[in-house]
Amino acid sequence: MKMDAKQLPLADITVLDLSRILAGPYCTMILADMGATVYKIENPDGGDDSRNFGPYVKGESAYFGSINRNKLSLTLNLKHPKAKALLLEMVKLADVVVENFRPGTMERLGLGYETLSEINPRIIYAAVSGFGHSGPYMMKPGYDIVAQAMSGLMSITGHPGGPPTRVGASVGDITGGMFATIGILAALHERKTSGVGQKVDVGLLDSQIAILENAVTRYMTTGEIPTRVGNRHPSITPFTAMGTADGHVILAIGNDGLWVKFCEAVDAPALAADERFRTNPLRTEHWGDLEPLLAPIFAQRKTAEWIEFLEARGIPCGPINTIDKVVADPQVQARRMIRSVEHPVAGPLPVTALPIKMSRTPVDEEFRVAPGLGHDTGDVLRELLGLSDQELEELRRAGAI
Secondary structure, three states: OOOOOOOOOOOOOEEEEOOOOOHHHHHHHHHHHOOOEEEEEEOOOOOOHHHHOOOEEOOEEHHHHHHOOOEEEEEOOOOOHHHHHHHHHHHHHOOEEEEOOOOOHHHHOOOOHHHHHHHOOOOEEEEEEOOOOOOOOOOOOOOHHHHHHHOOOHHHOOOOOOOOOOOOOOHHHHHHHHHHHHHHHHHHHHHHHHOOOOEEEEEHHHHHHHOOOOHHHHHHHHOOOOOOOOOOOOOOOOEEEEEOOOOEEEEEOOOHHHHHHHHHHOOOHHHHHOHHHOOHHHHHHOHHHHHHHHHHHHOOOOHHHHHHHHHHOOOOEEEOOOHHHHHHOHHHHHOOOEEEEEEOOOEEEEEEOOOOOOOOOOOOOOOOOOOOOOOOHHHHHHHHHOOOHHHHHHHHHHOOO
């Protein structure tokens, strides 16, 4: 049952998605958005756990719907030998398998990479787990907040003197899913030359460390352990949130030329001439002296006034939007980043769109609603494997599907 992919970049790719919750499904969502046919394979007994995550619209999980659009759902009880046999037949026809079980789970089911690659040497097998498929922590359970904590990300997030803070979005899972997608695309490209697939092993902890930017570099080169600095940048100044008459404005002065331009704009030439603030490293070093001098300047205007004033003078700035303002923002709307899919029960459900815009093969034109549990089981097994209605009924009675 091939979905109409309208010649999208991955229209010729078939994915078996054995993952659940967020990291794996986020990966397969990207692949599905780009045109891959993604068969989301779920346990008949409840399916993906995130089907039970709120918020709900008329009993349907909007959480599940936001991550599983553009996929087809079929139910297979992989502990049942007949269901396992069906999956192995599907592997012969697939390009990619994605799973995010704890290491060893798929092997115990007889469905690990070694087994699947023997059946289909061209298969790309992507495994997303808390700590990857090697190392002393391999068998530990891994979750988003654990990865954020153990990677050091939480230690540098928050305000000075405050507690370590989790990032507001599940960046541990999401970056794991994104890196898995990158690995899959690289493996598919390499397969064109080698003719064979390979295993893509992504750990959430690894993924978080990979996005620490220069925190590791700062420690390794200076010996100083990075810590929480609030909203400011640890090495670019002023690059922070400033209090205004009615809230805050983000000020992002990334070089010395912009600093001089800003000082001229706010009629504060003495700041530009002050030796403590002449260069970016000096401003960063003397932020404790500079901040109280900037504070009364920014307290004179409201946030909207500051944005209008600074933008007119080419000074990078922006508001700190609440989510209601984000979805109403004209730039966000112009880029069609908030979309709606029509659910047969819940009606229109909002989703965030893929941020990739492509000129010839647009991947954000249309989204299909996330499937109901097992909605496509019969159609997929009929069309893909040639099963008859009688065979399907026997499988249902046996508890295999």
